[in-house]
Amino acid sequence: MKKSAFLIAPALALGALALSTSPALAADATTYQANLAAINGSNASGTVMVTVNGNQATVTEKVSGLAATFSGKPYPHVQHIHIGAKGTCPDMSADTNKDGVISTTEGGPSYGAIGATLSTSGDTSPAAGTDLAVAGMGSSYTYTRTFALDAKTADSLKAGTAVVVVHGLDPATLSAAAQKEPSDLVPSLPLAATSPALCGTLTAMPAGAPGTGITTPAPSGPDLGLLAAGGGLVLAAGGAYAARRKMNTTV
Numbered sequence: 539m540k541k542s543a544f545l546i547a548p549a550l551a552l553g554a555l556a557l558s559t560s561p562a563l564a565a566d567a568t569t570y571q572a573n574l575a576a577i578n579g580s581n582a583s584g585t586v587m588v589t590v591n592g593n594q595a596t597v598t599e600k601v602s603g604l605a606a607t608f609s610g611k612p613y614p615h616v617q618h619i620h621i622g623a624k625g626t627c628p629d630m631s632a633d634t635n636k637d638g639v640i641s642t643t644e645g646g647p648s649y650g651a652i653g654a655t656l657s658t659s660g661d662t663s664p665a666a667g668t669d670l671a672v673a674g675m676g677s678s679y680t681y682t683r684t685f686a687l688d689a690k691t692a693d694s695l696k697a698g699t700a701v702v703v704v705h706g707l708d709p710a711t712l713s714a715a716a717q718k719e720p721s722d723l724v725p726s727l728p729l730a731a732t733s734p735a736l737c738g739t740l741t742a743m744p745a746g747a748p749g750t751g752i753t754t755p756a757p758s759g760p761d762l763g764l765l766a767a768g769g770g771l772v773l774a775a776g777g778a779y780a781a782r783r784k785m786n787t788t789v
Contacts, residue, residue: 567591570695572702572738574601577627578639579711580735586702588619588740590695595687597656599680604735605708606677614673615735616655617681617704618664621691623650625699627737638713641722642705642732649701649737653691656681656702663688674704695740704736 567589574584584601605613628648632640652664657672662685666672674681687695694700707730709717719729 568695569743570700570740571743572740574599574702574704574736574738575627576603577645577734577737578707580604580707581711582704582736584704584736584738586738586740588695588700590687590692593686593692594684595654595691596682596684598682599656599702601674601681601704601736602678604677604704605706605730608706608731612675613677613706614670614675615704615706616668616670616673617702618652618656618667619654619691619694619740620649620651620701620703621653621694621699623699623701624648625650625694625697625701625739627701627703627739628734637716637719637729639707639716639719639729639733641729642734643722645703645734645737649703650694650699653694653700654685654687656683658683662686695742698739698741700740702736702738702740703734705732705734706730707733707735 570588570590572586574582574586576582580603582601582603584599586597586599589596589598599617601615604615607613623646626648628640628645630640632644632648634644652667655662655664655666655669655672656674657666657669658674658681659672660666661669661672662683691700709728709730712730716729721727721729721732723732
């Protein structure tokens with residue numbers, strides 16, 4: 539009996555500790571999801587999930603059907619969480635110059651400026667928004683990464699105005715006139731290189747929604763352009779819960 543009590547007591551203590559700490563962890567976790575829809579006739583598709591716990595965001599994304607190559611190499615698709623505008627994806631009425639393509643700047647009033655760059659490594663701030671080396675590559679890929687979320691992007695997520703945009707079109711899908719146009723942002727590149735291909739507004743998932751692992755209510759609730767460098771396009775929170783559920787991290 540003494541031996542049994544000796545074994546049980548620590549287990550009870552650990553259980554009590556888990557119960558006392560797990561609500562605090564879960565209370566900070568909110569999951570946002572979006573279906574990424576094609577823009578500019580890209581015929582691409584995708585899904586993205588962002589789980590926020592404290593100031594850490596875990597982004598999981600899967601896309602397919604994007605432009606495959608650019609100058610003979612895997613196409614670099616820079617991607618971001620855009621914030622600070624209407625929180626919507628533009629339709630063709632945003633094509634103000636009527637060339638048949640919604641450029642990045644034409645879409646800006648709908649989805650806003652870059653809040654966070656979904657880079658594969660290194661910087662995730664707007665400053666990394668045009669770094670080709672850390673862009674999603676090729677026609678199809680999965681992306682998982684955990685990084686610190688700044689206050690503006692976190693606020694936009696809570697307000698329902700955060701939008702994921704994946705950039706980069708196949709020039710062959712554009713009209714003959716648009717194929718000859720330079721990028722509105724990087725004149726040394728074609729218009730297709732910097733124009734949006736996928737877009738989706740991030741929406742908070744209900745508490746306990748299937749697949750999210752969230753069991754508590756969601757909390758209430760530079761920049762727009764891509765830059766050029768050297769003549770080229772420069773273009774966590776899986777919490778440990780009592781049940782040890784873990785969100786994994788990698789556009």
